[in-house]
Amino acid sequence: MDLDLAQVRAFVAAADHLHFGHAARSLSLTQQGLSKRIARLEDALGTRLFDRSRTQVGLTPAGLRFLDPARAALAAGAAAVDAVRHGGSPIRVDLWGHLFEPLRTVRALLDDGAGPPVEIGPGRDLPGVAAALLRGEIGAALGRFHPLDDGLEQALAHRPVRFEPVDAVLPAGHPLAAAGRLRPADLAGLRLLLPAAAGRLDFLGSFAARFAIPVEPGGANLGLGHLLERVRTGGDGFALLPAELPLGDGPGIAVVPLADPTPLYAWSLVWHRDRPHPGVPALLDAFAAAGRRRRWLEYRPGLDWLPGAEDLAAVPDA
Structure with missing residues (x-):
């Protein structure tokens, strides 16, 4: 079947609000219009996505299973539109490790006038930004990468951009x-x-x-x-x-x-492995160029200590 993204968007809004009236207002729809879209989606999928009573709304087991892929479908649709428009909208980059001021690294990149337009946001920690990447809420993140639960780590790609x-x-x-x-x-x-x-x-x-x-x-x-x-x-x-x-x-x-x-403290750029934002390649190219100019990726075996240094063979210019 072909998914109708308008119906999927109605489902995600209702799942976020667990209130059809609030969800309808968030999409500038009537409640009847939102309900019709969700009903058509349920008919197409052949299963109920919500349990509804007069007092509350909840997701069925099928609705819970559908939620994350539905968010991914909306993110992929947005990325496809952005790719056609040549990345006209900024790429949202969340930062974590704020005590060490990761914004310094991004600011140096922007001062060079390199890379695509970016919008900077705060991330709490790596698991938090990983979840935001999986939901399609952000395009990339910058901070120190470390091992995660297999499900999260396998969905992400990452590359050191500064030591x-x-x-x-x-x-x-x-x-x-x-x-x-x-x-x-x-x-x-x-x-x-x-x-x-x-x-x-x-x-x-x-x-x-x-x-x-x-x-x-x-x-x-x-x-x-x-x-x-x-x-x-x-x-x-x-x-x-x-x-x-x-x-x-x-x-x-x-x-x-x-x-x-x-x-050496490693700053890494992280993005979704299977659904990268169209601005990620340009952002990686800009970091690589900045790394060459500013010698950000110098690592001297025996003279420097860098946790995870055995993975450096796959890092450009390291």
């Missing part, structure tokens, strides 16, 4: 704060201060495990200022932050580069 050196941020009065640079092994007697719960901090957890450094978990992520205050008052606590994060040696803290090896 950023990481510095140690120490209390200014600590004996190591005066060093010109430190090895990660030199930090083994300190505590790595985590800005949030350990489960969402893949890079920091990997660093602590690799260099045998104890960690002090954080609670809610209250931002960079709160983390730096913990460093100032933490005695033997330190933080890891990207070297190009605009920080500087503020009162009570010292920023010391790390070497032998230099830890």
Whole structure:
């Protein structure tokens, strides 16, 4: 059968609102018009998608199974229209890992005047942006990629676009704060201060495990200022932050580069593997060009430490 996207859109709106009147208003339809579209869709599929009573609306098991593919069908239709129009609408790119300011990387790309038009949005974490990609709500995302549940990971494609050196941020009065640079092994007697719960901090957890450094978990992520205050008052606590994060040696803290090896934080672009937004190829080309100009993808085996470095063979210009 051929799906009628107007009927599919009516179904998704009703599934989102679980109220036919609200769903109809969201599509500028009458409630009768919305109901007719859903009834025709149910007839074509040969099954009910909603359980309806006088007081509530709910999805049937068939409706639940149909919901995600229905969203994907709408996203594919929108992508097809956008492709014909040569990507006239911006590609929505959600960012996560906000403590490390991923917007710096996108801003550098835009300052070069490269890439397709983009619209930037906030993402909570990788699972959150992965779900948004699967629903077709965004075209791409930027942050640190790490392993996910098989169902999510198999649906996504990703490519590193920047490897950023990481510095140690120490209390200014600590004996190591005066060093010109430190090895990660030199930090083994300190505590790595985590800005949030350990489960969402893949890079920091990997660093602590690799260099045998104890960690002090954080609670809610209250931002960079709160983390730096913990460093100032933490005695033997330190933080890891990207070297190009605009920080500087503020009162009570010292920023010391790390070497032998230099830890690298990988920023990756992520998109839907089977339904890529038409702007993704141009965005990847722009990141590759920026990486060559700004040396974003330099990795020196033996001198740098990069979790997952065994996957670099498939990364252009790495």
